[in-house]
Each structure stands twice: as C-alpha cells, then as structure tokens.
Amino acid sequence: MKLITAILKPFKLDDVRAALSETGVQGVTVTEVRGFGRQRGHTEIYRGAEYVVEFVPKTKIEIAVEDSLADQVIEAIIKSAQTGKVGDGKIFVVDLAQVVRIRTGERDASAI
Amino acid sequence: MLPFSAVWADDAPAPTEPMLVGFDKINSGDTAWMLTSVALVLLMTIPGLALFYGGMVRKKNVLATLMQSFAIACIITILWWLIGYSWAFTQGSSPYLVGGATRFLLGGMSYQHDAMRLTVSHLGVTIPETVYCMFQLTFAIITPALIAGSFAERMKFSSMLIFISVWFLIVYCPIAHWVWEPSGWLAIKGVLDFAGGTVVHINAGIAGLASCLVLGKRVGYPKESMPPHNLTLTLIGASLLWVGWFGFNAGSAVAADGRAGMAMAVTQIATAAAALGWMFSEWIFKGKPSVLGIASGAVAGLVAITPASGFVGPTPAVAIGAVAGVVCFLAATSLKTALGYDDSLDAFGVHCIGGIVGALLTGVFASKEISGSEGSVLTQLWGVGTTLVYGFSVSFIILKVIDVTIGLRVTEEQEREGLDISLHGERVE
Numbered sequence: 001m002k003l004i005t006a007i008l009k010p011f012k013l014d015d016v017r018a019a020l021s022e023t024g025v026q027g028v029t030v031t032e033v034r035g036f037g038r039q040r041g042h043t044e045i046y047r048g049a050e051y052v053v054e055f056v057p058k059t060k061i062e063i064a065v066e067d068s069l070a071d072q073v074i075e076a077i078i079k080s081a082q083t084g085k086v087g088d089g090k091i092f093v094v095d096l097a098q099v100v101r102i103r104t105g106e107r108d109a110s111a112i
Numbered sequence: 113m114l115p116f117s118a119v120w121a122d123d124a125p126a127p128t129e130p131m132l133v134g135f136d137k138i139n140s141g142d143t144a145w146m147l148t149s150v151a152l153v154l155l156m157t158i159p160g161l162a163l164f165y166g167g168m169v170r171k172k173n174v175l176a177t178l179m180q181s182f183a184i185a186c187i188i189t190i191l192w193w194l195i196g197y198s199w200a201f202t203q204g205s206s207p208y209l210v211g212g213a214t215r216f217l218l219g220g221m222s223y224q225h226d227a228m229r230l231t232v233s234h235l236g237v238t239i240p241e242t243v244y245c246m247f248q249l250t251f252a253i254i255t256p257a258l259i260a261g262s263f264a265e266r267m268k269f270s271s272m273l274i275f276i277s278v279w280f281l282i283v284y285c286p287i288a289h290w291v292w293e294p295s296g297w298l299a300i301k302g303v304l305d306f307a308g309g310t311v312v313h314i315n316a317g318i319a320g321l322a323s324c325l326v327l328g329k330r331v332g333y334p335k336e337s338m339p340p341h342n343l344t345l346t347l348i349g350a351s352l353l354w355v356g357w358f359g360f361n362a363g364s365a366v367a368a369d370g371r372a373g374m375a376m377a378v379t380q381i382a383t384a385a386a387a388l389g390w391m392f393s394e395w396i397f398k399g400k401p402s403v404l405g406i407a408s409g410a411v412a413g414l415v416a417i418t419p420a421s422g423f424v425g426p427t428p429a430v431a432i433g434a435v436a437g438v439v440c441f442l443a444a445t446s447l448k449t450a451l452g453y454d455d456s457l458d459a460f461g462v463h464c465i466g467g468i469v470g471a472l473l474t475g476v477f478a479s480k481e482i483s484g485s486e487g488s489v490l491t492q493l494w495g496v497g498t499t500l501v502y503g504f505s506v507s508f509i510i511l512k513v514i515d516v517t518i519g520l521r522v523t524e525e526q527e528r529e530g531l532d533i534s535l536h537g538e539r540v541e
C-alpha cells in the first residue's frame with residue numbers, strides 16, 4: 001500500500017477531489033498548511049512596518065491506496081491540480097506499512 | 113466644555129460650584145442629549161477602543177488587550193465616585209492644585225423627589241449634576257484606556273491597574289481641573305480645549321511615550337513579524353470611535369443646541385479629511401492605501417478636531433483634519449522607525465501628536481463669532497507645554513516606582529506564550 005501526500009494550491013482542492021472520486025478512491029484527509037518552494041511570498045505593510053511573508057498558504061491531502069491504484073491516482077492529481085504556473089505543488093509517495101479501520105478492526109486491503 | 117461664559121438667565125452672578133436648583137431649571141432637551149452622549153462616549157471605550165486596539169495586537173494577546181479597556185472602565189468609575197469628580201470639577205483651594213473634597217463619594221450630588229430639587233454642576237446648569245458627572249466620567253475612562261496602546265503586549269495586569277489608578281489621581285484629575293474648571297490656572301490663562309484635545313489626547317499620548325520608554329520594546333521588536341491579527345475588529349472599533357465621538361465633541365456643548373450642531377459638523381468633516389490625508393499619504397509613499405491606514409487617519413482627525421470642535425467652522429475643519437492625517441501618518445511611520453521606540457499601537461504618534469496639532473490649530477482658527485472666544489497659539493502652547501512636561505515627568509516617575517517595586521513587565525516566557533494565557537488563563541482559538 002502507498003500513502004500519497006499532495007501539496008496543492010488551495011483553490012484546486014475541489015477539482016482534485018472530483019478527479020479522485022473517478023479513480024475509485026474512497027477517502028482523503030485534508031490539512032491547511034503553509035510553505036514555499038520556488039513560489040515567492042508577499043510583503044505586508046502595517047503603519048509603515050514592512051513584513052516579508054515567505055510562506056504561501058497551501059492545501060495538503062493524504063490518501064492511502066493499493067499499490068495497483070497508485071499511478072492512476074498520481075495521474076489524476078497532476079491533471080486536475082496543474083495550472084502550469086509556479087506553485088502548483090508536489091506529490092510525495094511513501095510505503096504504507098499498515099492500515100486499520102477503527103470501527104471494525106479490519107486491516108490492510110479491507111481497510112483502505 | 114464651555115469656556116467660562118455660561119448662559120445664566122437670571123441676573124445672579126455665574127455659579128462657581130455645584131448647587132441645588134428646582135426641577136424647573138432643568139432643560140429636558142439638553143438633558144436628553146447629554147444622557148445620550150454618556151452612552152456614546154462610553155461606547156467609545158467599550159467596545160470601541162477595546163476592539164480598535166484588540167484587532168491590532170497578535171492573537172495571543174487579544175483578550176488581554178480587551179481586558180485592559182474593560183477593567184479600566186470599571187476601576188476609573190470607582191475612583192471617580194470616590195475622589196476624581198470632586199478633584200476635577202469643584203473649585204478647591206488653589207488654581208494650581210486640584211478641587212476640593214466636597215464631592216468625595218459624590219456626596220452632596222442629589223436628586224430629591226418630594227422637595228423637587230436636584231443639584232446641577234456650575235459647568236452644566238441646565239442638566240442634572242448626575243448627568244454632567246457621568247459625562248465627565250466617560251472622558252476620565254477613555255484617557256487612561258488610550259495609554260494602553262503604548263504598553264500593549266508586555267505589561268503586567270496588576271501593575272497596569274496600579275499605574276492607571278495613581279496616574280488618574282495625580283495626572284488626569286489635576287490637568288482636567290486646570291483646563292476645564294474655570295478656576296483652574298490654564299482656564300484662567302485662556303487655554304481653549306473644547307472636548308479634551310489636551311486633557312485627554314496629549315495627556316494620554318505623552319504618558320504612552322513615558323510608558324513605552326520605561327517598559328522597553330517588545331521581545332523581538334522590530335525584527336520579528338508582529339502584524340495585526342484581525343483588522344476587521346480594528347475597523348469596527350474605529351467606526352465605533354467615530355460615531356461615539358459625536359458624544360465626545362458635540363456633547364461637550366453640554367446642550368442640545370447649535371453649538372453642538374456645529375461641533376458635530378466639524379467633527380465629521382475633519383475626520384473625513386484626516387482619513388483621506390493618511391490614506392493618500394500612504395498610497396503615495398508606501399504604494400497601497402490600507403485599511404489600518406484609513407482607520408488610523410480617521411482617529412487622528414477625531415483627535416485633532418477635539419479641542420477645536422466648539423471653536424471652528426467647517427472650512428478650518430478640513431484644514432485641521434488634513435494636516436492631522438498627514439502629520440500623524442509621518443509620526444506613526446517615519447518618526448517611530450527613526451527614533452526606535454516601541455509605541456506598539458501609536459498612542460503617542462496619533463493621540464499626542466494629533467492632540468498637539470489640534471490644540472495649536474485651535475489657536476489659529478478659533479472663531480469669535482462661533483464661540484465668543486479668541487484663540488491664540490501662544491496661549492495654546494501653555495496648555496500643550498504644561499501637559500507634556502507635567503504629564504511625561506509624573507508618568508515616568510510613577511512607572512519607575514512601580515517597576516522597582518513590583519515590576520512592570522511580564523517575563524519573557526509569558527510574553528512569548530502570550531498574555532491571554534499567561535495573565536488571564538484564557539485563549540481565543
């Protein structure tokens with residue numbers, strides 16, 4: 001199993017979620033995060049005091065998938081999240097050792 | 113406050129102390145307006161100033177900042193009842209000190225149902241003394257609350273209460289007495305301060321400067337980022353201040369009449385001019401017009417028109433507002449950065465500087481036709497100078513004494529964690 005983490009532009013969340021449903025993904029966890037890569041932040045001024053804000057708001061999603069579905073999900077995210085401009089985000093894929101459904105105690109394949 | 117030229121219908125000499133009169137001497141229009149003004153000016157502090165300041169601090173300090181305004185309202189009320197009203201608004205033994213003890217615990221201020229008499233203040237002979245007393249209380253409340261803008265985000269609550277109480281008794285009450293009590297020495301000199309440009313704003317602002325110098329800068333200032341956490345609150349606060357200020361300025365006519373009407377008109381006009389003055393200055397010099405800027409500009413205009421509001425007409429009001437907007441913008445941005453003091457919320461830059469601008473321009477623009485009084489910049493300088501010197505030095509001393517005894521500042525850990533949790537055990541999510 002794989003844990004797929006994607007950092008997205010916040011306004012792309014709905015498009016990505018819709019694309020994920022079409023691949024058969026059943027659940028996703030969403031977090032609001034901040035970060036920067038190549039995208040620059042902005043400057044704020046309050047009564048003459050300037051603050052350079054480096055971090056840009058982003059949305060992080062995490063999905064647990066069977067190995068066989070991983071590539072499909074990655075493609076779906078790329079297609080729906082891409083704008084072509086700097087700051088589109090990144091996807092990280094790590095191996096997932098175990099998954100447990102809390103309600104029933106099911107493990108791994110039947111828990112995803 | 114009217115300069116001493118009270119309207120007194122009978123040929124009795126003008127009164128100099130509060131006195132008993134029959135119910136028939138009370139003007140219901142004046143009283144209705146003044147009752148309303150009390151509410152308006154109290155609203156300026158709670159929640160006007162509370163929100164104005166609250167929105168400008170970091171989220172971890174918002175409750176502590178609101179608490180300062182609210183607690184000050186409470187404690188000053190009790191001190192006013194106990195001592196303050198008597199010291200400010202009765203004659204006393206010398207023009208250079210404070211008033212007498214005749215109204216301690218508001219003793220003698222009375223309303224008598226069967227005898228159909230009540231007391232009136234010599235400064236408001238057509239309204240009940242209770243109403244005049246309460247009106248003045250709202251001024252006594254907002255003045256110390258303004259100082260909190262300078263020591264925001266780093267002062268101990270206990271030390272703040274002690275500082276405010278002592279400051280109120282030995283700085284606010286004397287200065288109010290000197291300027292507004294007709295027997296006070298600055299009033300006798302002819303200093304014009306219709307609604308408190310000197311007594312409230314220069315006074316609070318210079319005490320603010322003293323406190324930010326004694327307390328020192330916030331941890332991390334100026335390098336760490338400390339932007340306002342919620343300018344929505346600040347704008348709501350500024351709006352409440354603007355609307356409430358009609359009670360502050362027009363209410364200082366102590367009558368529901370044309371003087372109040374003119375004061376209201378010039379207040380509105382000066383405020384708008386100042387808000388635009390700051391906004392355009394910021395747009396030109398910093399690139400974007402900001403919400404914080406326009407709100408601050410409005411407050412600067414309100415401050416500057418305060419001493420002038422009973423003495424000038426609409427066109428001078430535009431000038432007063434515009435000058436205050438630009439000058440206070442420079443004071444809050446360039447002057448502060450250049451001199452390096454951490455006046456967190458610009459109580460000095462807006463209230464002291466704005467108050468000085470207003471007090472001096474009152475001397476320039478005071479109209480004999482409107483007010484019956486002549487203005488003089490030289491005379492105004494007496495009021496400005498006295499307040500700056502006396503206010504700064506006594507505030508400095510009080511702060512130093514508290515600092516070496518119980519300490520003024522929270523610890524660095526408390527400041528890092530935030531005053532809401534450290535001082536009040538509460539949090540805003």
